Amino acid sequence: MIDLTVNGSAVSLDVGVDTPVLWVLRDHLGLMGTKFGCGAGLCGACTIHLDGVATRSCILPIAAVAGRQLTTIEGLSESADHPLQRAWVEHNVPQCGYCQSGQLMSAAALLSENKQPSETEIDQAMSGNICRCGTYPRIKRAIQQVAVGHYDPQDGGQS
Ligand code: FES
């Protein structure tokens, strides 16, 4: 059995040690928000947080996360009201939407360690997340709006 914490809940899993975390999330835990894109760590569609750090779940064996904390898009906020999620809605960021949970998880990891990233820092942090629909300008605008506090109620932004 492998024990870990997923979105704040303790789980015990009886799976092969080499099973990719992405398969465990989707097939064993029913958390379908994390997407399969390339399966090779290249596109970012499967991005989750491992102990708060943006991580590709498609190439991560479950044995490597024993005892650690995973967060998926389902656990990013309680009511899909993370500032980035609100900004994503207001800026109509998604097109087909397939890449967007990975985009949001990468953006959330960036802002958790750097609340006011420069444009270059945003580009660097988001460079591993591919969007076939080309939503990059809207993604960047949404991140920048969150970074300046536009979605922070404490700063007088939108609630
Ligand atoms: S599916 Fe994991 S990086 Fe593409």
Ligand code: FES
């Ligand atoms: S919104 Fe379609 S792949 Fe990004």
